[in-house]
Amino acid sequence: xxxxxxxxFGETLVELVEEGLDVMAVDxxxxxxTTTAKLAAAHPDRMVDVGIAEQNMIGVAAGLAxxxxxxxxxxxxxxxxxxxxxxxxxxxxxxxxxxxxCPTHAGITVGADGETHQALEDIALMRTLPHMRVLVPAxxxxxxxxxxxxxxxPGPFYIRLGREGLPEVYGDxxxxxxxxxxxxxxxxxxxxxxxxGVEVAQALAAADILAADGICxxxxxxxxxxxLAEDVIVPSAEKTGLVVTVEEHSIYGGMGSAVAxxxxxxxxxxxxxxxxxxxxxxxxxxxxxAHYGLDAAGIAKHVHEVYGK
Numbered sequence: 026x027x028x029x030x031x032x033x034f035g036e037t038l039v040e041l042v043e044e045g046l047d048v049m050a051v052d053x054x055x056x057x058x059t060t061t062a063k064l065a066a067a068h069p070d071r072m073v074d075v076g077i078a079e080q081n082m083i084g085v086a087a088g089l090a091x092x093x094x095x096x097x098x099x100x101x102x103x104x105x106x107x108x109x110x111x112x113x114x115x116x117x118x119x120x121x122x123x124x125x126x127c128p129t130h131a132g133i134t135v136g137a138d139g140e141t142h143q144a145l146e147d148i149a150l151m152r153t154l155p156h157m158r159v160l161v162p163a164x165x166x167x168x169x170x171x172x173x174x175x176x177x178x179p180g181p182f183y184i185r186l187g188r189e190g191l192p193e194v195y196g197d198x199x200x201x202x203x204x205x206x207x208x209x210x211x212x213x214x215x216x217x218x219x220x221x222g223v224e225v226a227q228a229l230a231a232a233d234i235l236a237a238d239g240i241c242x243x244x245x246x247x248x249x250x251x252x253l254a255e256d257v258i259v260p261s262a263e264k265t266g267l268v269v270t271v272e273e274h275s276i277y278g279g280m281g282s283a284v285a286x287x288x289x290x291x292x293x294x295x296x297x298x299x300x301x302x303x304x305x306x307x308x309x310x311x312x313x314x315a316h317y318g319l320d321a322a323g324i325a326k327h328v329h330e331v332y333g334k
Contacts, residue, residue, distance in 0.1 A: 026190075027190030027191055027192055027193075028164070028165035028190055028191065028193075029129075029165070029186075029187055029188055029189055029190050029191065030129075030162050030163075030164065030165060030167075030168035030186040030187050030191065030222075031058075031059060031060055031129035031130070031168075031186045031187060031188060032060060032165055032168075033162075033165050033166075033168035033169040033172060033186075034059060034060045034061065034097075034099070034127060034129065034168070034172065034186060035059070035060030035061050035062060035063030035064050036060070036063060036169075037168075037169045037172040037173060038050055038061065038063070038064040038071075038097060038172070039063055039064050039067045039068065041172075041173070041176050042064070042067070042068050042071055043067075046095060046176055046177075047093065047094050047095060048071065048094070048095050048096075048097065048176060049071050049072070049073065049089055049094050049095070049096050049097070050064050050065075050071065050072050050073070050096070050097045050098070050099060051072075051073045051074075051075060051082050051085050051086045051089070051096060051097075051098050051099070052072070052073075052074050052075070052082065052098070052099035052100065053074070053075055053076065053077060053078060053079045053081075053082045053098075053099065053100040053104065053105070054074060054075075054076050054077045055099060055100050055101060055129075056072070056074055056099065058101070058129065058130065058188075059099035059100065059101075059127075059128070059129045059186075060129075061097075061099045073085060073089075079100055079104045079105055079108045079109040080108065080109045080111075080112045082098055082099075082100065082105070082109065083098060083109045083112035083113055083116055083117060083124070083126075084112060084116055086098050086117070086124045087112075087116040087117055087120070087122050087124060090117075090122040090123045090124050091122065094123070095123050095125070095176050096123065096124050096125065097124075097125045097127050097172075097175075097176075098124065098125070098126050098127060098128070099127065099128065099129070100128050100129075101128055101129060101130040101131075101135075101142060101144070102128040102129065102130055102131035102132075102144035102147045102185065102186075103130075103141070103142055103143070103144040103147070104128070105126060105128030106126065106128055106144060106147040106150055106151060106183070107144060107146065107147065107150065110150050113126060113151075113154065113157075113181075114154055117181050118154045118155060118156045118157055118181050121156045121180050121181065122180075122181065123179050123180060123181075124181055125172075125175040125176070125181070125182045125183075125184065126151070126181070126182065126183045126184070127172065127175075127182075127183075127184040127186060128144075128147070128185070128186065129186040129187065129188060130142060130144075130186075130187065130188045131144045131147060131185045131186065131187055131222075131273075131274075132144065132145065132185075132187060132222065132223060132273035132274060133145070133273050133301065133305040133310070133313045133314070133317065133319075134187055134188060134189040134223050134273060134310035134313065134314070135187075135188050135189075135305075135310075136188070136189070136307075136308065136309055136310040136313065137307050137308065137309065138307070139305065139306060139307035140304040140305045140306055140307070143304070143305040145273075145274050145275045145301045145304070145305065146274075146275055146278070147183075147185065147274070148161065148183075148185065148250055148272075148274050148278065148279045148280060149274075149275060149277065149278025149279055149282070150278075151183040151251075152250055152251040152278070152283065153278075154181070156180055156181050157181045157182070157183055157251065158175075158178075158180070158181070158182045158183070158204040158249070158251055158252065159182075159183045159185070159249070159250040159251040160174075160175070160182065160183070160184045160185070160204065160206070160248055160249055160250070161184075161185045161221040161222040161247075161248055161250055161272075161280065162184070162185075162186070162222065162248055163191070163194045163195070163220075163221065163222060163223075163225035163226065163246050163248060164191050164192065164193055164194040164195060164225075164226070165191070165193070166193070166194075166195040166196065166197060166198075166199050167194065167195050167199055167246075167248060168184070168186060169199075170195075170199045170200055170201045171184050171201065171248065172184060173200070173201070174201040174203070174204060178203070178204060182204070185222060187222065187223060188310075189223065189310045191223060191226055192226045194210065194225055194226060194229070194246065204249055204252060205249050205252045205253070205254045206248045206249040206254055207219075207245055207246060207247045207248065207249060207253070207254035207257040207258060208245065208246050208248075208257065209243060209244070209245050209257060209261065210225070210229060210244045210245065210246055211229060211232050211242070211243060211244040212243055213232065213241040213242045213243030213244070213265065214241045214243070214264065214265060215240050215241045215242060215265055215267070215332065216235075216240060216241075216242050216243070216265050216267045216268070216269060216328055216331075216332055217242075217243045217244075217245060217258075217261045217262055217264075217265045217267065217268045217269070218231065218232060218242050218243065218244045218245070218269050218271060218324065218328070219245045219247050219258065219261075219268055219269070219270045219271070219280070219281075219284055220244065220245070220246065220247065220270070220271040220272065221246065221247045221248060221250060221271075221272050221280045222272065222273060223273050223314075224271040224272055224273060224319060224324075225244075225246045227271065227314065227319065227320055227321045227324060228242075228244045228271055228321075228324060229244050230321035231321040231322075231324035231325045231328070232244050233321075234321060234322065234325040235325050235328055235329075238325075238329070240328065240329075240332060242328065243261055243264070243265055245257060245258065245261055247270075247280055247284065250279070250280045250283050251283065253283055253284065253287050255287060255291065258284060258287060258288070259287070259288070259291050259292050262288055262292055262294050263292055263294075266294050266295070267294065267295050267297075267331065267332065268284065268288065268294060268295070268296045268297070269296075269297045269298075269299060269324070269327065269328055269331065270284050270285070270296065270297070270298045270299060270300075271299045271300070271319065271324055272299070272300045273300070273301070273314070273319060274300050274301060275300060275301050275302065276298040276299070276300040276301065276302060277302075279300060281296070281298030281299070281300055282298070284296065285298065295331070297327070297331045299318070299319065299323075299324065299327055300319070301317060305317075
């Protein structure tokens with residue numbers, strides 16, 4: 026059954042509190058949508074809702090972190106990363122505080138809410154910040170694992186969560202040993218599809234299409250955009266000689282840029298970035314992925330174009 030990555034947020038926070046971790050959450054009037062309402066219902070003393078005041082949300086989270094707690098923030102990505110970026114920079118990252126920024130409703134798969142609510146710049150904003158780690162889970166289980174990792178590793182994290190239900194990529198019990206995570210999900214020899222978040226399942230489906238056309242695609246889940254798992258990405262690029270990155274984010278400053286920067290320094294090979302170059306629009310998530318060429322068929326078509334060259 027398809028489950029959204031946001032569904033893991035509130036549930037995992039409740040589990041962490043009940044396991045004895047000193048965890049709190051701060052939200053900005055969107056607890057029902059972000060699912061932090063589950064923590065509020067189970068443990069009201071562990072949840073603060075500041076109302077529609079995202080900058081204040083970060084300030085309160087920073088203050089709570091200074092008392093020794095591990096603090097998670099909610100809101101939608103366009104507000105929880107964009108509207109309060111300066112507070113995240115100066116209040117959280119400059120002091121290297123134990124605050125985990127975990128907004129939901131990122132990317133074009135927010136769907137009908139339209140361009141004003143479809144954060145396409147948040148990864149770029151977060152990966153520029155010193156001390157910040159950036160994780161983009163591909164499914165419900167990897168979102169749980171990312172949240173658990175952030176709760177146990179000191180310092181700032183950005184975990185990008187989504188609204189749309191996603192197919193299962195990982196089975197139960199995935200654990201992350203550290204923030205530097207990428208995994209080869211499908212072996213290949215002709216092209217590396219490096220994807221994150223929503224696009225991991227689409228890349229796997231695209232690999233099936235390409236296999237039928239005689240192109241053997243390797244698929245990597247690049248969950249950790251910062252830091253990158255060089256020991257996974259570089260060997261794959263060396264094997265295939267062609268890397269196509271896929272993300273529901275701007276191609277400027279996102280995961281694709283991070284991979285291109287890495288390979289430009291370590292192993293210059295051809296890199297083609299798939300993602301957004303415009304604002305989005307209002308439509309169903311599946312329609313938007315198809316419209317912008319970010320569904321399985323669009324990825325396969327793009328691979329044919331670059332592989333043929």
